[in-house]
Amino acid sequence: MSSSGNCHKVRLLIDYLKIPHEWIETDPRYGATKTAEFRQMNPNAHVPVVQLEDRTYLPESNAILYYLAQGSSFWPADKLSQARVLQWMFFEQYDHEPRIAVNRSIQSITNTLAERRAEHEANLPKGYRALGVMEDHLRTNEWFGAEQVSIADIALYAYTHVADEGGFSLADFPRIRAWLGRMEAIPGHTRMRL
Amino acid sequence: MSSSGNCHKVRLLIDYLKIPHEWIETDPRYGATKTAEFRQMNPNAHVPVVQLEDRTYLPESNAILYYLAQGSSFWPADKLSQARVLQWMFFEQYDHEPRIAVNRSIQSITNTLAERRAEHEANLPKGYRALGVMEDHLRTNEWFGAEQVSIADIALYAYTHVADEGGFSLADFPRIRAWLGRMEAIPGHTRMRL
Incomplete structure (x- = not known):
């Protein structure tokens, strides 16, 4: 959901790092995260969730940031x-x-x-x-x-x-x-x- | 504080890994985390906080776990x-x-x-x-x-x-x-x- 700060975190990093992606809008206000289909992606029923190259799903905004930042200057070395x-x-x-x-x-x-x-x-x-x-x-x-x-x-x-x-x-x-x-x-x- | 789960997380990992340490009991119920001295260690005024080998302080239980687990089997490789x-x-x-x-x-x-x-x-x-x-x-x-x-x-x-x-x-x-x-x-x- 574009008006969710947790989703916007992911948008910021993929924009800074120019990571190719498809953005699928999902609005929890209308129950979109409570469906069986969504819970297959994230049993905890929150946005954001990303689908990775190997088709597995990763939820939790800050865990997604960790994953996507590896190898970039947004994750420090020490x-x-x-x-x-x-x-x-x-x-x-x-x-x-x-x-x-x-x-x-x-x-x-x-x-x-x-x-x-x-x-x-x-x-x-x-x-x-x-x-x-x-x-x-x-x-x-x-x-x-x-x-x-x-x-x-x-x-x-x-x-x-x-x-x-x-x-x-x-x-x-x-x-x-x-x-x-x-x-x-x-x-x-x-x-x-x- | 030994009855705090956030503190117990740190105790579990240092016990599993046998990390030498000194445990200083601090009870937030009696204002011990609100003092100027404690805020020097953690401005966010929560336990736990650890002092590292170089004498710097690290707060947030889960960040402490991350730091102490590096190089051990409690932090996966991939x-x-x-x-x-x-x-x-x-x-x-x-x-x-x-x-x-x-x-x-x-x-x-x-x-x-x-x-x-x-x-x-x-x-x-x-x-x-x-x-x-x-x-x-x-x-x-x-x-x-x-x-x-x-x-x-x-x-x-x-x-x-x-x-x-x-x-x-x-x-x-x-x-x-x-x-x-x-x-x-x-x-x-x-x-x-x-």
């Missing part, structure tokens, strides 16, 4: 940098996505703000806490995880650059805004479409 | 198996831990079931859904991620083997129970202490 890239990708799935992406889904994707206002409000301080951890990291680092742009930056860019669509303002996060600008200067970059 | 190991580790942090570990924390660690009953109840079907995805995978696979035991199994073992402490019964998950038994047969294995 073990500690690799672990730090994964550190930020696990942070993204545990501390960032469940607040910032979920509020965007409530407010701008599924339009369920009226019935999920308490959840949306509870997510705001938790999402701002995650943004604070990112802003703090950028005081002394240009990128997340490695000395140069990596799949950790792609994973975190996906929902951060549309945080406003979930009610999060980046006004007090100048370093995050500057980092988003560095991401958007990479040749081949595309923003997400709503 | 790219697709590696991606599948990470696939299950991201599943663990996104779909499994927030339901199964959180309910255990509510019910058995922080003892806040009275005031968090609605959250606990909402987590039950989501946690059972995650357990169902695992049970389904074990129909045709002995392990998660690779052909042999890997850090994906360690990550998933941590909170699954104490799921009952969060109100989840494994009675209807015979394949998960058999897999837990395979994990517990590995030399050096330890169960978590409450």
Whole structure:
């Protein structure tokens, strides 16, 4: 689904690396990931899922990024940098996505703000806490995880650059805004479409 | 904290691999991860965090597993198996831990079931859904991620083997129970202490 940040992560990397692919649009809002056919591809019933050259399927956006980035500059060479890239990708799935992406889904994707206002409000301080951890990291680092742009930056860019669509303002996060600008200067970059 | 599954993941791997270490007990229930001193080690204020040989700190349980498993049989050699190991580790942090570990924390660690009953109840079907995805995978696979035991199994073992402490019964998950038994047969294995 093109308006899913988890799918957009994959789009960013395949665009940066110019990986030939076919993009098949799948909209979970209308049950497309709950069918028996889709569950054959991903029993966990989430997008994105990629079909590889050998026709096997690989789900989980951040695992797909790992696979596609091998041999490119988006996956660093040394073990500690690799672990730090994964550190930020696990942070993204545990501390960032469940607040910032979920509020965007409530407010701008599924339009369920009226019935999920308490959840949306509870997510705001938790999402701002995650943004604070990112802003703090950028005081002394240009990128997340490695000395140069990596799949950790792609994973975190996906929902951060549309945080406003979930009610999060980046006004007090100048370093995050500057980092988003560095991401958007990479040749081949595309923003997400709503 | 020895009763944290995220910390127990690290203990399991260092015990299996006999990695020399010093274990420093830190209890988030009493604010120990919120101090300025702890935030120097992990600005995200979670346990576990390891200090490496060069004195730098690495947080995020699953990133620590990645780092420590390099060069061992717990990290597979081929790219697709590696991606599948990470696939299950991201599943663990996104779909499994927030339901199964959180309910255990509510019910058995922080003892806040009275005031968090609605959250606990909402987590039950989501946690059972995650357990169902695992049970389904074990129909045709002995392990998660690779052909042999890997850090994906360690990550998933941590909170699954104490799921009952969060109100989840494994009675209807015979394949998960058999897999837990395979994990517990590995030399050096330890169960978590409450």
